[in-house]
Amino acid sequence: TQLLEQSPQFLSIQEGENLTVYCNSSSVFSSLQWYRQEPGEGPVLLVTVVTGGEVKKLKRLTFQFGDARKDSSLHITAAQTGDTGLYLCAGATPNTGNQFYFGTGTSLTVIP
Amino acid sequence: EAQVTQNPRYLITVTGKKLTVTCSQNMNHEYMSWYRQDPGLGLRQIYYSMNVEVTDKGDVPEGYKVSRKEKRNFPLILESPSPNQTSLYFCASSPLRTGKGEKLFFGSGTQLSVL
Numbered sequence: 001t002q003l004l005e006q007s008p009q010f011l012s013i014q015e016g017e018n019l020t021v022y023c024n025s026s027s028v029f030s031s032l033q034w035y036r037q038e039p040g041e042g043p044v045l046l047v048t049v050v051t052g053g054e055v056k057k058l059k060r061l062t063f064q065f066g067d068a069r070k071d072s073s074l075h076i077t078a079a080q081t082g083d084t085g086l087y088l089c090a091g092a093t094p095n096t097g098n099q100f101y102f103g104t105g106t107s108l109t110v111i112p
Numbered sequence: 113e114a115q116v117t118q119n120p121r122y123l124i125t126v127t128g129k130k131l132t133v134t135c136s137q138n139m140n141h142e143y144m145s146w147y148r149q150d151p152g153l154g155l156r157q158i159y160y161s162m163n164v165e166v167t168d169k170g171d172v173p174e175g176y177k178v179s180r181k182e183k184r185n186f187p188l189i190l191e192s193p194s195p196n197q198t199s200l201y202f203c204a205s206s207p208l209r210t211g212k213g214e215k216l217f218f219g220s221g222t223q224l225s226v227l
Contacts, residue, residue: 009152033216042116042202042218043155088154090216099170100216102147102155 003027004091004103012109013079021074021106023089030092032065032072033100037086079110114139118203118219125193126227133188133222135203141217142208144186145170146178148199149221155202161186162208193226200224 007022023032031050035043047056049065049072056063060083062075076083089103116137125131137144145160147170157170161180175197177189186205190197201222206214 004154006154035216040220042204042220043216044218045215048215090155099157099160101157104152104154 003093003101004089006087006089006103006106008106009104010107010109012111015081015110015112016078019076019079019108021076021087021108023072023074023091023103025070025091027091027093028069030069030094032069032089032091034063034072034074035088035090037088037105038084043086043088076108079108081110081112084108084110114217116203116205116217116219118201118222120222121220122223124225124227127194128192131190131193131224133190133201133203133224135186135188135219136184137186137203137205137217138184139205139217140183141205142183143214144180144203144205145216146176146186146188147202147204148172148197149202150199158188158201193224195226198224198226 004025013019033048034046036046037043047063052067052069054065060077064073087106090100092100119134142163146158147155149155156172158176159170159178161167164180164183167178167180180186203219204216206216
């Protein structure tokens with residue numbers, strides 16, 4: 001069951017550019033998280049959003065939870081090479097025992 | 113240091129030869145879970161455990177077994193591995209799941225190849 005679809009699947013941009021990654025579903029989530037995974041490592045949590053319409057900022061990263069709690073976006077301003085990695089969204093829904101379901105992932109490469 | 117430890121990091125085996133991947137956490141977390149990661153499919157849950165002696169199937173449990181005899185350990189067992197189980201495996205733990213955003217702590221992964 002693929003509850004969460006991420007787009008784009010791959011993204012390659014120049015350092016300094018802005019980008020947005022999307023996470024979409026037909027399900028309503030009680031909370032949604034974004035993780036970043038670097039090669040050879042496990043995912044690391046970036047942020048959790050729980051309220052519809054919520055916006056959180058983490059330095060150059062801006063996360064938004066959709067009003068209906070079915071989708072989310074991650075916007076990176078002035079990308080740096082250190083932002084390179086796999087970005088994963090994960091949503092929890094009471095219908096699935098509050099298990100977190102992961103999206104398909106967006107592989108970001110920032111070129112110097 | 114708070115961490116989830118998986119072993120081994122890399123494993124090459126042959127079809128049908130039983131293997132176990134160990135996972136241990138030192139954070140006293142109630143919840144533990146196993147995922148496999150395949151290109152284009154993201155992370156898919158294999159099994160999870162809400163506490164000692166409590167385990168449940170995830171999305172892709174076929175061909176896998178788990179046990180939770182102690183709070184800190186959650187081994188993944190492949191009784192008769194097949195080539196379609198070649199994948200990158202992750203163990204994760206968190207405080208008890210309430211759906212309100214508990215942080216998942218991941219191990220560094222086990223790359224398994226079944227020949």
